[in-house]
Amino acid sequence: MGVKVLKFGGSSVADRIQLNKTKEIILSDPTRRYVVVSAPGKRFETDNKITDVLYLCHTHREHNLPYDQLLQVVEDRFLAVAATIGSKVDVIAEMEVIQEKMKQGCSADYIASRGEYLSALLVADFMGFDFVDTAGLIVFDEGGRLLEEETNRKLAEELAKHEYAVLPGFYGTYEGTDEIKTFSRGGSDITGAVVARAVQADVYENWTDVSGFLMADPRIVENPKPIHIIAYKELRELSYMGASVLHEDAIYPARVAGIPINIRNTNKPEDPGTLIQEDHEAGPGTNIVTGIAGKKDFLVISLYKNRMKAERGFIRRILAILEDFNCSFEHIPAGIDNVSVVIAKSDIGGRLKELMRAFEKQLEPDSMECFTDMALIATVGIGMNRRQGVSARLFSALADAGVNIRMMEQGSSEINIIVGVENKDFEAAIRAIYGAFAENI
Numbered sequence: 001m002g003v004k005v006l007k008f009g010g011s012s013v014a015d016r017i018q019l020n021k022t023k024e025i026i027l028s029d030p031t032r033r034y035v036v037v038s039a040p041g042k043r044f045e046t047d048n049k050i051t052d053v054l055y056l057c058h059t060h061r062e063h064n065l066p067y068d069q070l071l072q073v074v075e076d077r078f079l080a081v082a083a084t085i086g087s088k089v090d091v092i093a094e095m096e097v098i099q100e101k102m103k104q105g106c107s108a109d110y111i112a113s114r115g116e117y118l119s120a121l122l123v124a125d126f127m128g129f130d131f132v133d134t135a136g137l138i139v140f141d142e143g144g145r146l147l148e149e150e151t152n153r154k155l156a157e158e159l160a161k162h163e164y165a166v167l168p169g170f171y172g173t174y175e176g177t178d179e180i181k182t183f184s185r186g187g188s189d190i191t192g193a194v195v196a197r198a199v200q201a202d203v204y205e206n207w208t209d210v211s212g213f214l215m216a217d218p219r220i221v222e223n224p225k226p227i228h229i230i231a232y233k234e235l236r237e238l239s240y241m242g243a244s245v246l247h248e249d250a251i252y253p254a255r256v257a258g259i260p261i262n263i264r265n266t267n268k269p270e271d272p273g274t275l276i277q278e279d280h281e282a283g284p285g286t287n288i289v290t291g292i293a294g295k296k297d298f299l300v301i302s303l304y305k306n307r308m309k310a311e312r313g314f315i316r317r318i319l320a321i322l323e324d325f326n327c328s329f330e331h332i333p334a335g336i337d338n339v340s341v342v343i344a345k346s347d348i349g350g351r352l353k354e355l356m357r358a359f360e361k362q363l364e365p366d367s368m369e370c371f372t373d374m375a376l377i378a379t380v381g382i383g384m385n386r387r388q389g390v391s392a393r394l395f396s397a398l399a400d401a402g403v404n405i406r407m408m409e410q411g412s413s414e415i416n417i418i419v420g421v422e423n424k425d426f427e428a429a430i431r432a433i434y435g436a437f438a439e440n441i
């Protein structure tokens with residue numbers, strides 16, 4: 001029998017209605033054997049996420065403020081779920097343990113992890129699956145780095161003993177201790193990926209409240225088309241530029257194990273969602289562009305120096321200055337005697353003048369200019385490299401929309417064309433590019 005690992009996000013386990021959908025999805029396929037759950041999320045716009053309330057409990061305790069009412073919110077939420085699904089889990093007893101640990105001064109990670117812990121206990125009971133705690137199975141070194149191989153071995157060993165199981169997402173323990181350590185926020189996605197790797201799943205289904213990735217941000221483009229298949233490397237480019245549905249670190253464990261990730265929608269299980277896999281066929285009949293994403297607020301410093309080309313080590317010196325400022329760069333497009341450095345504004349913060357002074361002093365350019373309001377847009381698609389006229393189509397669309405291009409770059413892998421436009425033109429540029437490639441066969 002095949003094996004599927006499923007991860008359900010907070011909205012899929014938020015209340016009885018959502019839990020019923022979740023249960024139906026799991027039971028509709030007997031190969032859906034291992035289920036990872038998040039803590040209950042929002043049921044409506046102004047509702048609280050349980051993890052946020054738990055972090056707030058910690059903050060209150062740190063500042064010697066009362067936190068009983070906050071813990072009560074958590075308890076009430078789990079009690080309501082337990083009652084509506086007819087669970088035998090003793091929520092009150094579990095909450096007493098948490099309260100006791102809080103009095104003893106437990107860590108923020110421990111408190112935050114209890115949302116996933118209780119959620120998994122309830123879902124396991126509701127499904128009639130075994131509950132398998134990830135404490136002691138997902139392990140971190142003392143610096144907080146995931147011990148991938150050890151985690152893989154421990155999970156594989158334990159899960160071999162359970163045909164069907166529910167596991168809490170988001171946390172594990174420091175190696176050789178029972179001290180809880182959480183991943184960063186949204187980390188249940190990573191738990192799902194490491195579980196998928198451990199049981200060598202055929203697919204890792206990540207169930208959320210959207211039907212996968214869209215070709216462009218729906219806040220900018222009206223009704224963008226869904227992306228059915230995307231390669232890992234395309235996703236990496238798009239998520240770097242701000243498109244996100246999945247925790248970045250969740251991709252790696254699935255990718256090394258060769259397991260495709262399928263993003264699915266709990267509220268629309270009939271939608272195929274997005275399949276993320278190693279590669280996909282690019283050729284006639286397939287999309288040229290897979291997706292478009294971008295971010296605002298970059299700055300570009302352009303340096304011109306007569307006979308720059310003949311000077312040895314010019315770019316190395318630029319990089320050394322950036323390193324001194326502990327500032328990373330996004331792109332360094334270069335001409336014959338000029339070079340530009342593109343930096344995220346947030347990376348340089350209030351030190352821009354200082355950086356320019358360092359460039360001035362150490363590089364002695366003939367002229368230097370800084371443009372501070374640039375947005376970067378990435379147009380990504382494996383299908384671009386074997387087609388002619390892709391850039392022409394993109395640039396004419398931008399020209400027709402009256403967008404001035406401040407910078408452009410196409411990597412030699414040719415899966416990505418990046419354009420820099422003024423912040424004010426960002427939305428118009430994305431709409432124009434989308435318009436040029438939406439019907440992109």
Ligand code: ASP
Pocket residue numbers: 009010038039049051052115169170184185186187188189
């Ligand atoms: N509950 C955690 C969070 O809100 C982890 C997760 O849901 O993935 O960040």
